[in-house]
Amino acid sequence: MxxxxxxxxxxxxxxxxxxxxxxxxxxxxxxxxxxxxxxxxxxxxxxAFKMRGAANAILQLSQAQKENGVVTHSSGNFAQALSLAAKNLGVKAYIVMPNSAPQVKKDAVRGYGGIVLECEPTLEARERESKRIQDEFGATFIHPSNDxxxxxxxxxxxxxxxxxxxxxxxxxxxxxxxxxxxxxxxxxxxxxxxxxxxxxxxxxxxxxxxxxxxxxxxxxxxxxxxxxxxxxxxxxxxxxxxxxxxxxxxxxxxxxxxxxxxxxxxxxxxxxxxxxxxxxxxxxxxxxxxxxxxxxxxxxxxxxxxxxxxx
The missing domain is CATH 3.40.50.1100 (Rossmann fold)
Structure with missing residues (x-):
């Protein structure tokens, strides 16, 4: 780069x-x-700083990708960042969160416009649910840090x-x-x-x-x-x-x-x-x-x- x-x-x-x-x-x-x-x-x-990466990742998508939304798995700051960035850009954000995540974090994501989907608190479950959203809705996966x-x-x-x-x-x-x-x-x-x-x-x-x-x-x-x-x-x-x-x-x-x-x-x-x-x-x-x-x-x-x- x-x-x-x-x-x-x-x-x-x-x-x-x-x-x-x-x-x-x-x-x-x-x-x-x-x-x-x-x-x-x-x-x-x-x-948090994660707003920067989330905004850039969404802005780099094609119009077709934006129309199908974005998905990530996170219970932390990136969940909120992607939700808010997507809301500001008129894009749907599906956020896969472990069901063990604090209610305050789930509420924060929803407050920023994210669609919360809960799963078991394992990486395997997070990835499986994220893949399901990609397959079902055509959403683009955006990783919180490895992108x-x-x-x-x-x-x-x-x-x-x-x-x-x-x-x-x-x-x-x-x-x-x-x-x-x-x-x-x-x-x-x-x-x-x-x-x-x-x-x-x-x-x-x-x-x-x-x-x-x-x-x-x-x-x-x-x-x-x-x-x-x-x-x-x-x-x-x-x-x-x-x-x-x-x-x-x-x-x-x-x-x-x-x-x-x-x-x-x-x-x-x-x-x-x-x-x-x-x-x-x-x-x-x-x-x-x-x-x-x-x-x-x-x-x-x-x-x-x-x-x-x-x-």
């Missing part, structure tokens, strides 16, 4: 997404010993950040399914000045860390993390980009994630979800690497269950 594809993508989705603010905190900078610039995708439409158009869309957040601060030494993102870090790494490569991309990942779900070492996509046996948005694994479309352009993945503990989340809430005065805090936790864990450097952080989202705060 080349530079022009990112430029075209950014122009295409501009009318449908927010150019989110970039915040700084002198107190966090002093604590870390670096200049940090937070790209606040928690202020994005539907509250070229989604990856390009997610990369536009880093493009906007580098337009503000072109001299960043690093950009740090959380790593879950790999769409955000792959898109970010492409943007940092094409639009940064020797800007390195680093990922933050919970120790409990460190498949990307292990995949970078082994050179093949690894899986997780545990999904025991507060960072619920990072329980998915890398795919064959984003993993080669990650291998080529991502410098390193730093693993963090659950305690470090909660401490970083609290710091963001207290010092930046913004709501971020646990998955977002993983990037800051990685910087705090490895302060020496980032000392006296300019570092961009993608705050990936702010869709947090306020009744279950970890502090």
């Amino acid at each position: 080349d530079k022009q594809l990112l430029i075209d993508c950014h122009e295409r989705i501009k009318p449908f997404v927010h150019n989110t603010p970039v915040l700084t905190s002198s107190q966090i900078n002093t604590f870390v010993g670096a200049e940090l610039y937070f790209k606040c995708e928690n202020f994005q439409k539907m509250g 070229d158009q989604v990856i390009l869309g997610q990369g536009t957040a880093c493009m906007e950040l580098l337009a503000f601060h072109p001299d960043l030494n690093y950009v740090v993102t959380p790593v879950g399914g790999g769409g955000l870090i792959a898109g970010t790494a492409l943007a940092a490569h094409y639009f940064g000045k020797d800007c390195k991309t680093i990922g933050g990942e919970p120790m409990e779900v460190d498949d990307a860390y292990r995949s970078m070492i082994s050179g093949k996509i690894e899986t997780n046996t545990s999904i025991n993390t507060i960072a619920d948005g990072l329980k998915t694994q890398l795919g064959d479309r984003n993993f080669p980009i990650i291998l080529k352009y991502v410098d390193e993945i730093i693993r963090v503990s659950e305690e470090e994630i909660v401490a970083a989340m609290r710091l963001i809430w207290e010092r930046l005065k913004i709501v971020c979800e646990p998955s977002s805090a993983v990037a800051l936790a990685a910087i705090i864990r490895d302060k020496e690497k980032f000392k006296n450097r300019k570092v961009g952080i993608i705050i990936s989202g702010g869709n947090v269950d306020l009744s279950r705060l970890p502090f």
Whole structure:
């Protein structure tokens, strides 16, 4: 994927997404010993960066495909993102969700216009139901993270950040399914000045860390993390980009994630979800690497269950 594809993508989705603010905190900078610039995708439409990829993927469909709708399987932010993007573009969105998903998430998807179809809480059941929708309605399947158009869309957040601060030494993102870090790494490569991309990942779900070492996509046996948005694994479309352009993945503990989340809430005065805090936790864990450097952080989202705060 080349530079022009990112430029075209950014122009295409501009009318449908927010150019989110970039915040700084002198107190966090002093604590870390670096200049940090937070790209606040928690202020994005539907509250997360995933709106970018969802909008781009739908915009790239043919008229016939749009008329038949789109389908995905997700119980998280992509379910809401695809629903809202589809609604704004006059396209039907079928969202396959596990029947164990919280009611608040199902309600949010319906609120954004998505048609919720429930299934057993297994990947096999999700994929089978998604295939049924494709066969029955002719809907186009859009993967939450392992799709070229989604990856390009997610990369536009880093493009906007580098337009503000072109001299960043690093950009740090959380790593879950790999769409955000792959898109970010492409943007940092094409639009940064020797800007390195680093990922933050919970120790409990460190498949990307292990995949970078082994050179093949690894899986997780545990999904025991507060960072619920990072329980998915890398795919064959984003993993080669990650291998080529991502410098390193730093693993963090659950305690470090909660401490970083609290710091963001207290010092930046913004709501971020646990998955977002993983990037800051990685910087705090490895302060020496980032000392006296300019570092961009993608705050990936702010869709947090306020009744279950970890502090």
